[in-house]
Amino acid sequence: xxxxxxxxxxxxxxxxxxxxxxxxxxxxxxxxxxxxxxxxxxxxxxxxxxxxxxxxxxxxxxxxxxxxxxxxxxxxxxxxxxxxxxxxxxxxxxxxxxxx
Amino acid sequence: xxxxxxxxxxxxxxxxxxxxxxxxxxxxxxxxxxxxxxxxxxxxxxxxxxxxxxxxxxxxxxxxxxxxxxxxxxxxxxxxxxxxxxxxxxxxxxxxxxxxxxxxxxxxxxxxxxxxxxxxxxxxxxxxxxxxxxxxxxxxxxxxxxxxxxxxxxxxxxxxxxxxxxxxxxxxxxxxxxxxxxxx
Ligand SMILES: [Zn+2]
Numbered sequence: 310x311x312x313x314x315x316x317x318x319x320x321x322x323x324x325x326x327x328x329x330x331x332x333x334x335x336x337x338x339x340x341x342x343x344x345x346x347x348x349x350x351x352x353x354x355x356x357x358x359x360x361x362x363x364x365x366x367x368x369x370x371x372x373x374x375x376x377x378x379x380x381x382x383x384x385x386x387x388x389x390x391x392x393x394x395x396x397x398x399x400x401x402x403x404x405x406x407x408x409x
Numbered sequence: 410x411x412x413x414x415x416x417x418x419x420x421x422x423x424x425x426x427x428x429x430x431x432x433x434x435x436x437x438x439x440x441x442x443x444x445x446x447x448x449x450x451x452x453x454x455x456x457x458x459x460x461x462x463x464x465x466x467x468x469x470x471x472x473x474x475x476x477x478x479x480x481x482x483x484x485x486x487x488x489x490x491x492x493x494x495x496x497x498x499x500x501x502x503x504x505x506x507x508x509x510x511x512x513x514x515x516x517x518x519x520x521x522x523x524x525x526x527x528x529x530x531x532x533x534x535x536x537x538x539x540x541x542x543x544x545x546x547x548x549x550x551x552x553x554x555x556x557x558x559x560x561x562x563x564x565x566x567x568x569x570x571x572x573x574x575x576x577x578x579x580x581x582x583x584x585x586x587x588x589x590x591x592x593x
Contacts, residue, residue, distance in 0.1 A: 317482070318549075371557055374481070
């Protein structure tokens with residue numbers, strides 16, 4: 310069973326308790342009206358699909374109920390790090406260190 | 410004056426009992442329940458209103474005079490009153506520091522006890538239920554099969570399982586299946 314660390318429960322929990330909630334750190338524009346159709350499409354629909362590291366939102370829906378962020382490797386499915394929602398995006402250097 | 414209407418409480422699995430030589434499963438008697446979302450200050454004042462200091466550490470519980478407070482999330486508690494089953498714990502006065510919802514009729518509960526209790530639950534619950542990982546007095550929302558449940562370990566070999574009444578017959582049947590495996 311894949312275990313995911315919940316930063317709110319401060320414990321490793323079975324994957325079954327979590328639900329995936331899309332890509333993390335998507336910044337919503339403050340001026341929605343000023344967007345062209347293409348810009349809106351890119352912001353609203355287009356998401357990364359890398360072979361490797363992705364930053365995602367997950368929800369501990371069958372646990373504490375909280376949304377959290379995760380650094381996950383899409384090839385190995387390894388969760389390199391999880392952190393509380395609202396905390397800053399890990400830097401490229403942080404992610405490099407996690408991969409070591 | 411108009412006659413007052415009294416709603417008759419109909420428990421979904423009332424009186425259910427099952428036992429083998431490893432485990433016994435029973436439907437818990439009716440109880441009053443409240444879901445509480447609160448700030449730290451809100452939890453304090455709500456605790457005062459029901460004379461029970463609410464736990465502040467995740468997955469801890471507090472009990473007094475038939476009332477139990479289970480800390481399920483950073484700002485979420487499940488409160489169960491097994492004594493005053495027809496009284497709501499929701500205060501009459503509004504308080505901007507918490508939101509309390511009476512869920513007495515949404516939930517029902519099973520009590521699973523005996524040497525095979527943890528094994529019975531583990532047939533459909535992926536959590537580590539060893540005493541080291543899930544000590545007496547621990548509570549947590551988790552999964553049993555496909556149903557959302559709250560587990561509360563009240564003694565070494567005893568768990569209270571709270572679930573929505575919608576899922577009660579599913580959970581009951583799954584528990585009985587699990588008990589047969591725990592029995593082997
Ligand atoms: Zn959690």
